[in-house]
Amino acid sequence: MVDAGKIWFDGKLVPQAEANVNVLCHTLHYGTAVFEGIRCYACPQDSAVFRLQDHVRRLFESAKILQFDIAFSQEDICQAILETLKINNLAEGYIRPLVFLGAGGMGVNPGDNPVHVIIASWAWGAYLGQEALEKGIRVRTSSFTRQHVNAMMTKSKAAGNYVNSVLAKKEALQDGYDEAMLLDAQGYVSEATGENIFIVRDGIIRTPPLGSILAGLTRNSLIRIARDLGYEVLEQRFSRDEVYTADEAFFCGTAAEVTPICQVDRRQIGAGHAGPVTKALQKAFFAIVKGENPDYDRWLTHYSL
Numbered sequence: 519m520v521d522a523g524k525i526w527f528d529g530k531l532v533p534q535a536e537a538n539v540n541v542l543c544h545t546l547h548y549g550t551a552v553f554e555g556i557r558c559y560a561c562p563q564d565s566a567v568f569r570l571q572d573h574v575r576r577l578f579e580s581a582k583i584l585q586f587d588i589a590f591s592q593e594d595i596c597q598a599i600l601e602t603l604k605i606n607n608l609a610e611g612y613i614r615p616l617v618f619l620g621a622g623g624m625g626v627n628p629g630d631n632p633v634h635v636i637i638a639s640w641a642w643g644a645y646l647g648q649e650a651l652e653k654g655i656r657v658r659t660s661s662f663t664r665q666h667v668n669a670m671m672t673k674s675k676a677a678g679n680y681v682n683s684v685l686a687k688k689e690a691l692q693d694g695y696d697e698a699m700l701l702d703a704q705g706y707v708s709e710a711t712g713e714n715i716f717i718v719r720d721g722i723i724r725t726p727p728l729g730s731i732l733a734g735l736t737r738n739s740l741i742r743i744a745r746d747l748g749y750e751v752l753e754q755r756f757s758r759d760e761v762y763t764a765d766e767a768f769f770c771g772t773a774a775e776v777t778p779i780c781q782v783d784r785r786q787i788g789a790g791h792a793g794p795v796t797k798a799l800q801k802a803f804f805a806i807v808k809g810e811n812p813d814y815d816r817w818l819t820h821y822s823l
């Protein structure tokens with residue numbers, strides 16, 4: 519089990535063992551929670567949370583879509599995250615805020631069930647493994663379709679949306695792959711189970727537009743970084759065979775960071791290892807999150823332990 523030390527629970531810091539819920543809480547039965555995944559990194563002088571305000575803003579937008587009223591402000595949650603990191607002495611790791619509905623009515627309509635907020639944090643290395651960051655991963659196209667934009671609210675990072683991801687991830691792992699690539703309801707490439715996707719061909723970088731995908735903050739950051747490095751970046755739909763014939767492909771996300779893809783559906787991508795554009799973006803990304811590039815300091819919320 520993850521050791522999250524103390525967890526911030528509705529304004530109080532409590533030991534993980536005491537941060538419990540009633541088994542009749544609405545979220546446990548109907549998947550009605552919204553959450554975030556945020557990373558903090560050790561920097562040369564201190565530590566920093568990457569794009570803290572943007573993640574907290576997305577948490578509140580996810581909650582708005584599901585009509586949850588959070589009793590705290592975005593600023594309160596930002597402060598609570600920093601407080602949680604400090605009490606847990608966490609210089610580098612992962613942060614998981616979650617807004618969920620407590621016990622009350624048992625019907626599908628949440629009614630007046632209380633809205634709770636927790637913030638957990640723990641040390642977490644490379645999500646798909648250190649080797650994946652260097653050598654790349656093997657991917658299969660999922661047999662599961664990504665949710666249609668009018669079936670699930672894909673811009674809300676809602677717990678229930680992740681049943682689709684769990685099915686796709688299990689299928690990929692059971693078939694000997696590292697990760698799944700899901701297609702949207704029209705058959706175009708959308709994203710992975712917890713990552714956005716980019717492809718590169720003839721030096722031009724492409725990523726699917728904000729349709730059936732989560733508006734990833736790593737995706738958003740990489741578009742900015744790539745343009746600043748002089749690359750052309752297009753937000754454009756593409757099909758799975760365009761991934762097969764790309765020169766390079768990679769996944770990105772808070773947990774997965776920038777992970778090269780070396781194979782999709784048994785077709786080698788490019789040279790079969792991280793290509794030059796992927797490597798350049800990965801290098802720039804890690805320098806920024808670790809506070810080694812002052813040009814992007816606006817994306818960092820520094821804290822000291």
Ligand code: PMP
Nearest residue numbers: 712713714732734735736771772
């Ligand atoms: N898509 C999905 C389905 C995800 O769960 C995530 C992880 N939050 C992403 C994309 C990447 O988003 P971000 O870069 O904001 O972590």
